[in-house]
Amino acid sequence: MILRRDFSMGILISEMREGKAVEGIYLVRSKSIGTTRAGKPFLTLKLQDRSGEMEAKVWEGAEKASKEFSNGDFVKTAGQVNEYNGKLQLTLQSVKRVEGAEINIRDFLPSSKRSLDEMLSELGDCIRKVKDPHLVKLLLMIFQDPVFKEKFSEAPAAKGMHHAYLGGLLEHTLSLFQLCECVAPRFPEVDLDLLFTGALLHDIGKVDELEYSRGFSYTDRGRLMGHIVLELEQVSEAIRSIPGFPDEKAILLKHLLISHHGKEEFGSPVKPMTLTALILHMMDDLDAKSQTFRGMIEGSQGDERWSAYHNRLQQFVFKGFPSEGGRRRREDDADSPVSRLSAPRTRQAGAGTGRNGSPSDSQSSDLPAPRARQAGKDEDQKTLF
Numbered sequence: 001m002i003l004r005r006d007f008s009m010g011i012l013i014s015e016m017r018e019g020k021a022v023e024g025i026y027l028v029r030s031k032s033i034g035t036t037r038a039g040k041p042f043l044t045l046k047l048q049d050r051s052g053e054m055e056a057k058v059w060e061g062a063e064k065a066s067k068e069f070s071n072g073d074f075v076k077t078a079g080q081v082n083e084y085n086g087k088l089q090l091t092l093q094s095v096k097r098v099e100g101a102e103i104n105i106r107d108f109l110p111s112s113k114r115s116l117d118e119m120l121s122e123l124g125d126c127i128r129k130v131k132d133p134h135l136v137k138l139l140l141m142i143f144q145d146p147v148f149k150e151k152f153s154e155a156p157a158a159k160g161m162h163h164a165y166l167g168g169l170l171e172h173t174l175s176l177f178q179l180c181e182c183v184a185p186r187f188p189e190v191d192l193d194l195l196f197t198g199a200l201l202h203d204i205g206k207v208d209e210l211e212y213s214r215g216f217s218y219t220d221r222g223r224l225m226g227h228i229v230l231e232l233e234q235v236s237e238a239i240r241s242i243p244g245f246p247d248e249k250a251i252l253l254k255h256l257l258i259s260h261h262g263k264e265e266f267g268s269p270v271k272p273m274t275l276t277a278l279i280l281h282m283m284d285d286l287d288a289k290s291q292t293f294r295g296m297i298e299g300s301q302g303d304e305r306w307s308a309y310h311n312r313l314q315q316f317v318f319k320g321f322p323s324e325g326g327r328r329r330r331e332d333d334a335d336s337p338v339s340r341l342s343a344p345r346t347r348q349a350g351a352g353t354g355r356n357g358s359p360s361d362s363q364s365s366d367l368p369a370p371r372a373r374q375a376g377k378d379e380d381q382k383t384l385f
Helices: 062-066 116-128 133-143 146-154 168-186 192-201 220-240 247-259 275-298 322-326 337-342 377-382
Strands: 021-035 041-049 052-058 074-084 087-097
Touching: 021 062, 041 062, 041 087, 052 062, 116 133, 116 146, 116 168, 116 192, 133 146, 133 192, 133 220, 133 247, 146 168, 168 192, 168 275, 192 247, 192 275, 220 247, 247 275
Parallel strands: 052 087
Antiparallel strands: 021 041, 021 074, 041 052, 074 087
């Protein structure tokens, strides 16, 4: 039987209110034993479901209760919601490990709000925009692998910084691709195929860097090597199996992967040294930080103007003045710059150079415009997802 979020599972953590009695099943993110001033042991837990986290305390029988479950276990709890130091907290009368049942992990971990089928379809559309035959083969070899595709679809983009939820890696990849597609027309000398391929592959190492079956954590390989090294190995192995893959193109693509964090202190062994690499790094940083800002704003409670302090960013985020509540979004204005950037991307006529530095076709269709291909290539990509 698969346990699903219904009455028997208990209420969502986000719906808990002070004074409410709670019975439900939750994921244990962490636990620790402490001692009161009187020398009595107590147990502190961090419980999670897909809607959020909450601290919980066990005051009676703490040592015995702690031996019955571990971090990453699912526990059935009973207790009451109280407020302590301005935050809600559970006081538990009982907590027991759930056994003999299958768990639907999506009930306990946050997930992307987007449809998985919709995102996979969009991923296929992104790959079809790449025209270079060697890069197309590379992308198909990686993303058509059923084991990899399943893991890539489920993985978070990070343990806690940005897009830290199931499906977050796929969502972040698609968002980065859109940003690259949006700014690319400003730089006609940039190789679009290389930029698009770098965007799609830039974080594939996180599939093996992160573990996400019961909470988000790092694998041994992830801690020891990091996702940049892992994806560099994966891409290099795939390139070696593609006959005639140009050496220079392989070098430029690998540079995109290893430099996309921008600085050594952020995990990249080299800085971006090509315009394409610089664009990829900056768009990746923009997407990650803007999503983090959004999460800080959405995670704030009440009508406060400022978010909670973010330790990694070392800053607050301003949510806006109350008088701004009725303001309209600029993209509602069809003539605004935001609207023009959000609209389908087009190439300006007579831009001088096109993809890979070739003469422009004076295209006015969506970027990039469809191109004729060798027989069989379109069919391969049509069946991608």
